[in-house]
Amino acid sequence: xxxxxxxxxxxxxxxxxxxxxxxxxxxxxxxxxxxxxxxxxxxxxxxxxxxxxxxxxxxxxxxxxxxxxxxxxxxxxxxxxxxxxxxxxxxxxxxxxxxxxxxxxxxxxxxxxxxxxxxxxxxxxxxxxxxxxxxxxxxxxxxxxxxxxxxxxxxxxxxxxxxxxxxxxxxxxxxxxxxxxxxxxxxxxxxxxxxxxxxxxxxxxxxxxxxxxxxxxxxxxxxxxxxxxxxxxxxxxxxxxxxxxxxxxxxxxxxxxxxxxxxxxxxxxxxxxxxxxxxxxxxxxxxxxxxxxxxxxxxxxxxxxxxxxxxxxxxxxxxxxxxxxxxxxxxxxxxxxxxxxxxxxxxxxxxxxxxxxxxxxxxxxxxxxxxxxxxxxxxxxxxxxxxxxxxxxxxxxxxxxxxxxxxxxxxxxxxxxxxxxxxxxxxxxxxxxxxxxxxxxxxxxx
Amino acid sequence: xxxxxxxxxxxxxxxxxxxxxxxxxxxxxxxxxxxxxxxxxxxxxxxxxxxxxxxxxxxxxxxxxxxxxxxxxxxxxxxxxxxxxxxxxxxxxxxxxxxxxxxxxxxxxxxxxxxxxxxxxxxxxxxxxxxxxxxxxxxxxxxxxxxxxxxxxxxx
Numbered sequence: 001x002x003x004x005x006x007x008x009x010x011x012x013x014x015x016x017x018x019x020x021x022x023x024x025x026x027x028x029x030x031x032x033x034x035x036x037x038x039x040x041x042x043x044x045x046x047x048x049x050x051x052x053x054x055x056x057x058x059x060x061x062x063x064x065x066x067x068x069x070x071x072x073x074x075x076x077x078x079x080x081x082x083x084x085x086x087x088x089x090x091x092x093x094x095x096x097x098x099x100x101x102x103x104x105x106x107x108x109x110x111x112x113x114x115x116x117x118x119x120x121x122x123x124x125x126x127x128x129x130x131x132x133x134x135x136x137x138x139x140x141x142x143x144x145x146x147x148x149x150x151x152x153x154x155x156x157x158x159x160x161x162x163x164x165x166x167x168x169x170x171x172x173x174x175x176x177x178x179x180x181x182x183x184x185x186x187x188x189x190x191x192x193x194x195x196x197x198x199x200x201x202x203x204x205x206x207x208x209x210x211x212x213x214x215x216x217x218x219x220x221x222x223x224x225x226x227x228x229x230x231x232x233x234x235x236x237x238x239x240x241x242x243x244x245x246x247x248x249x250x251x252x253x254x255x256x257x258x259x260x261x262x263x264x265x266x267x268x269x270x271x272x273x274x275x276x277x278x279x280x281x282x283x284x285x286x287x288x289x290x291x292x293x294x295x296x297x298x299x300x301x302x303x304x305x306x307x308x309x310x311x312x313x314x315x316x317x318x319x320x321x322x323x324x325x326x327x328x329x330x331x332x333x334x335x336x337x338x339x340x341x342x343x344x345x346x347x348x349x350x351x352x353x354x355x356x357x358x359x360x361x362x363x364x365x366x367x368x369x370x371x372x373x374x375x376x377x378x379x380x381x382x383x384x385x386x387x388x389x390x391x392x393x394x395x396x397x398x399x400x401x402x403x404x405x406x407x408x409x410x411x412x413x414x415x416x417x418x419x420x421x422x423x424x425x426x427x428x429x430x431x432x433x434x435x436x437x438x439x440x441x442x443x444x445x446x
Numbered sequence: 447x448x449x450x451x452x453x454x455x456x457x458x459x460x461x462x463x464x465x466x467x468x469x470x471x472x473x474x475x476x477x478x479x480x481x482x483x484x485x486x487x488x489x490x491x492x493x494x495x496x497x498x499x500x501x502x503x504x505x506x507x508x509x510x511x512x513x514x515x516x517x518x519x520x521x522x523x524x525x526x527x528x529x530x531x532x533x534x535x536x537x538x539x540x541x542x543x544x545x546x547x548x549x550x551x552x553x554x555x556x557x558x559x560x561x562x563x564x565x566x567x568x569x570x571x572x573x574x575x576x577x578x579x580x581x582x583x584x585x586x587x588x589x590x591x592x593x594x595x596x597x598x599x600x601x602x
Contacts, residue, residue: 085593088590
């Protein structure tokens with residue numbers, strides 16, 4: 001009977017498996033650290049060159065089985081020479097390098113094959129390819145770990161501001177579970193027949209051509225030749241059959257089998273591209289796309305931040321829920337070797353700064369943000385300036401927040417039924433610094 | 447035979463049949479190569495049925511069986527035997543699971559549709575090189591997915 005203090009739990013298993021992986025790599029074997037969907041570990045060793053003796057394999061097998069407890073896979077050491085298809089493991093597209101690994105002569109490489117049920121889309125971090133986003137289209141994600149921090153309102157304010165500067169802007173409401181910017185920007189009668197959820201469902205069957213997905217924002221006058229387009233999560237429906245949003249939403253998160261199969265990330269990317277093309281077909285190619293992502297550690301957020309955007313604005317208010325959330329996310333990115341890629345494309349937004357003690361609040365926010373971002377920054381001695389480790393005071397650093405002032409008057413604003421609300425002075429004052437800074441980041445990339 | 451050893455037996459038998467099939471195929475001994483490709487696929491699918499699709503080696507009357515059995519939500523028992531039946535059995539059981547590559551493989555083509563275990567008694571079953579190539583490819587794909595299922599803990 002295992003006593004509680006010796007029971008191996010999920011987090012305890014990783015260092016045990018990694019220590020044995022380091023031992024096998026030190027013997028010169030390329031090693032894949034495999035974690036299955038229940039969290040159990042096995043090591044796959046490439047023994048094609050050099051060979052592994054059966055004594056060594058058995059020793060590692062026993063050590064892992066004994067030390068991992070319930071987190072040992074049925075066969076803890078898999079040899080390439082015994083596998084039916086070793087390339088399916090050693091050349092898997094899902095392999096990631098162990099961060100900070102330096103492979104020396106005669107020393108094997110350690111890679112990780114982590115099999116979760118969801119969440120694989122948090123890594124790897126990339127920016128959209130030019131041919132996907134179109135020449136000159138910049139994709140910006142707006143994300144808050146915690147909901148209710150004014151993200152959708154800020155999306156609208158930023159969209160309108162950029163359009164007023166002459167840009168063609170498309171806002172996508174990716175908050176499929178609780179659509180925000182769609183209803184905020186479109187009256188029911190102006191809503192296109194279909195929404196993003198329809199594209200996700202129809203595309204899986206090769207049936208997405210011809211969907212009416214975008215409309216110009218309702219009752220909003222844009223200065224000059226700017227344009228503000230919206231792709232809502234839900235559409236208005238055809239009018240001939242009931243519009244069943246929940247039934248569709250229940251079907252969007254899977255991969256679509258086929259050759260090659262389409263992951264949820266592929267489906268979401270296709271939906272974004274289709275909305276972009278719809279605006280281009282009706283007017284001109286959007287200059288900026290604003291992706292209003294849903295909150296929390298969710299697949300939509302994963303795909304949006306890791307893959308769909310050039311820049312992600314990370315919203316937060318100064319509380320432990322926010323910082324714990326970002327810490328968990330940053331830790332996952334760091335562990336999967338994505339620290340450098342992700343810190344290059346994120347910027348913190350303090351979205352609920354109390355007007356009454358603004359400076360004090362921002363100073364505390366910035367210090368806590370820096371502590372959290374340190375996970376993504378290079379760990380350097382004080383006299384080493386070769387890596388990336390900005391000081392807490394560095395205003396251009398990703399952790400340094402762009403402020404949005406919070407006032408009670410903003411609570412419960414309904415954009416559609418209160419036309420012109422965004423022009424009011426208190427609203428403009430609250431968003432002034434955010435709009436100036438975000439516009440500079442988006443249009444000048446600085 | 448307890449179920450835990452049956453699934454391991456099927457996993458090993460799948461590899462054994464596959465290797466013999468390739469050996470015979472390379473030597474152009476097509477009828478027996480074909481026989482073993484069919485058994486390789488059958489054994490891999492039975493291993494997956496027992497591991498991931500709630501099959502047991504217990505029949506409809508609750509007695510130990512030489513075949514895997516599944517029970518649907520209506521209480522109907524199904525015995526899973528040779529190809530081509532087991533191919534569509536597994537495809538049906540995977541329906542409704544999103545993102546299953548195995549499900550896609552099983553529904554996109556049916557290279558073993560005309561495979562018959564009774565062909566082993568024939569003097570000379572006619573087999574084209576094309577069908578042999580298709581069956582080898584399908585067997586390779588299914589055994590690879592079987593391997594990945596065992597490693598990752600779920601049908602891919």
